[in-house]
Amino acid sequence: MKAVFFNQHGGPEVLQYGDFPDPTPDPGSVTVRLQAAALNRMDIWVRNGWPGQKLDLPHIPGADGAGVVTAVTPPIPPGFQIAPGDRVVINSNLGCGTCDACQAGRDNLCRDWRLLGESLRGTYAEYACVPARQVYRLPDGLDFQAAAAAALVFHTAWHSLVRRGQVQAGEWVLVVGASGGVNTASIQVARSLGATVVAVGSGAEKLALAASLGARHLVDRSREPDWPKAVFNLTGRRGVDVVVDNVGTTFPSSLRTLRKGGRLLTVGNTGGAQVAFDNRFVFGKHLSILGSSMGALADFDEVLTRLGRGEFKAVLDRAYPLAEARQAQGRLEAGEQLGKVTLSIP
Ligand SMILES: [Zn+2]
DSSP states (O other), X not given: OEEEEBSSOSSGGGOEEEEOOOOOOOTXXXXXXXXXXXXXXXXXXXXXXXXXXXXXXXXXXXXXXXXXXXXXXXXXXXXXXXXXXXXXXXXXXXOOSSXXXXXXXXXXXXXTOEEBTTTBOOSSBSEEEEEXXXXXXXXXXXXXXXXXXXXXXXXXXXXXXXXXXXXXXXXXEEEEOSSSHHHHXXXXXXXXXXXXXXXXXXXXXXXXXXXXXXXXXEEETXXXXXXXXXXXXXXXXXXXXXXXXXXXXXXXXXXXXXXXXXXXXXXXOTTOSOOOOOHHHHHHTTOEEEEOOSOOHHHHHHHHHHHHHTSSOOOEEEEEEGGGHHHHHHHHHTTOOXXXXXXXXX
């Protein structure tokens, strides 16, 4: 098959496009002929590498993918109804399926949890094999690009806001950053729950996107350096109930915007992993910091069902041919995108 892979860590130049052996299907798996893949920031971290990272090189990046089932390899779980020819999207969040956490439907807490494209070869390729429970049949009207672009970010945002954050109708939710994949999903999820959404972003174009997705109040941090104060004033000096902060380095500011008893939700740190903050805000204001990563299988079904109904929409930036994955990652690294950068695998 054709694939994008790397033999050593480094910048975008280590990505190669060429022939790669087809994946070997495990028992209980489905083989998917991918039509679209979507980029995530994790792809760049995996490519750059980190100390102690264990990777079977050459590695194929990519967590998000959608395509057509070409083979189903038995044994297949009871009740499983996927067949060759079905259009599917992949859930890249891989639990073992047998441990206590997986049995309880909390597979993202699995002890042997793995992520497609991180520790296993991923979706920048013509074919991928995944356990049968990891695919969801696409409803009519949801195309491959949109499904690949939406799957991981909505799965992540839904689990964070609904399961971890317990966001309620009438609450104020601040989303820090207006244009990234998880943030554009978080705005839509918070809005669908009946929350009043405030988006902090930089520049009119990104904020206009946030408004189009349901943010009622916009704060341009390039014009409001003291944006926590601006947010605080918006709420009548009460503070917001929930902050979605996936930047990390903005924690000190985010903690300032919260009301007493508020929650800070985080699923990532696009601005950097190390952050110092004033702990007096946390105990003095009775704040909760709630982390999560991806979501459970049931969350995946929930968000894909809602995407199929048109309740949520994928925000698509630009699609590159698979062979141009290097340029696609460059766009993501430069922060030029509005929404998701995808790969087309015809
Ligand atoms: Zn497990």
